Amino acid sequence: MTTTVATEPAGPRAPARTPRRRRLARVLARLPGTTAVWLFTGFCLFAFAFMLISSFKASRDILERPWSLPATPRFENWATAWNDGGFGPAFINSTVLVVTASAVTVVIAGPAAYVLGRRPGRLSNGLNLYFVLGLGIPVQVMVLPLYALMNSLELINSLFGLFVLYVVVSLPFTVFLLTSFFASLPAELEEAAALDGVSAAMTFWRIMLPLARGGLLTATLLNAMGIWNETLLALMFIQTNDKFTLPLALLNYFQQQQFTGADFGALFAGVSISILPMIGLYAWLGRRITEGITMGAGK
Numbered sequence: 001m002t003t004t005v006a007t008e009p010a011g012p013r014a015p016a017r018t019p020r021r022r023r024l025a026r027v028l029a030r031l032p033g034t035t036a037v038w039l040f041t042g043f044c045l046f047a048f049a050f051m052l053i054s055s056f057k058a059s060r061d062i063l064e065r066p067w068s069l070p071a072t073p074r075f076e077n078w079a080t081a082w083n084d085g086g087f088g089p090a091f092i093n094s095t096v097l098v099v100t101a102s103a104v105t106v107v108i109a110g111p112a113a114y115v116l117g118r119r120p121g122r123l124s125n126g127l128n129l130y131f132v133l134g135l136g137i138p139v140q141v142m143v144l145p146l147y148a149l150m151n152s153l154e155l156i157n158s159l160f161g162l163f164v165l166y167v168v169v170s171l172p173f174t175v176f177l178l179t180s181f182f183a184s185l186p187a188e189l190e191e192a193a194a195l196d197g198v199s200a201a202m203t204f205w206r207i208m209l210p211l212a213r214g215g216l217l218t219a220t221l222l223n224a225m226g227i228w229n230e231t232l233l234a235l236m237f238i239q240t241n242d243k244f245t246l247p248l249a250l251l252n253y254f255q256q257q258q259f260t261g262a263d264f265g266a267l268f269a270g271v272s273i274s275i276l277p278m279i280g281l282y283a284w285l286g287r288r289i290t291e292g293i294t295m296g297a298g299k
Contacts, residue, residue, distance in 0.1 A: 134172030181215030
């Protein structure tokens with residue numbers, strides 16, 4: 001004799017999400033952030049276009065027709081800013097400081113980051129923490145002690161003194177950034193070099209350093225952009241016009257305009273001279289910078 005067991009009908013199941021609905025949900029979730037990014041990007045592009053167009057216009061046209069294109073481009077605005085505003089010597093000073101300070105910073109930070117990244121231990125961890133703490137000290141807090149020190153060394157109003165300051169201030173970030181790159185390199189390369197009788201110094205210079213060239217380039221470019229735009233240290237330690245950097249020349253030219261009559265076209269041309277080199281550099285190597293930062297953070 002067979003018996004049958006009655007089973008209760010299963011309740012209604014929630015319909016499974018289709019791939020199309022999942023894609024739509026992801027798009028809607030990213031929509032606020034994407035919209036904010038594009039709005040910010042559009043604002044930056046608008047401000048850049050307004051600055052560049054205004055640098056070719058007369059002051060009256062900028063005030064009366066700020067949104068119109070120049071009827072006749074005034075290229076003399078750029079010559080006025082370059083000569084009368086002192087942007088020519090300041091451009092050379094900034095270029096020399098950026099090239100030398102960013103390169104020397106990476107040269108000094110490279111071996112330190114290699115030791116910290118490849119030789120883990122109590123001492124290395126303590127030194128790494130020391131460099132990380134250096135990132136949290138505001139420059140404004142260090143200005144007065146640095147001024148007293150630089151004055152005792154007779155390096156006030158000296159481009160070499162400003163170069164030393166830029167190297168010292170940039171070292172904590174550079175060491176912190178490069179440590180992750182060297183730590184991510186495979187240890188087998190060092191072991192193979194040791195078996196072949198290669199010294200530790202030669203292993204660093206010939207094997208490990210070329211493998212970390214992405215991080216080295218990223219650190220160099222980030223330091224270059226930071227030094228190019230730096231204003232506070234230059235304002236505190238540079239006193240004469242012939243040693244001005246571009247931010248100081250721009251600030252000084254703006255102050256001159258308040259007494260001699262505002263030439264807004266030349267002023268916008270001066271701003272363009274200060275901004276365009278870094279925009280061009282980032283447009284050329286921006287992808288490399290982003291990839292370098294992402295790779296270093298991920299490793």
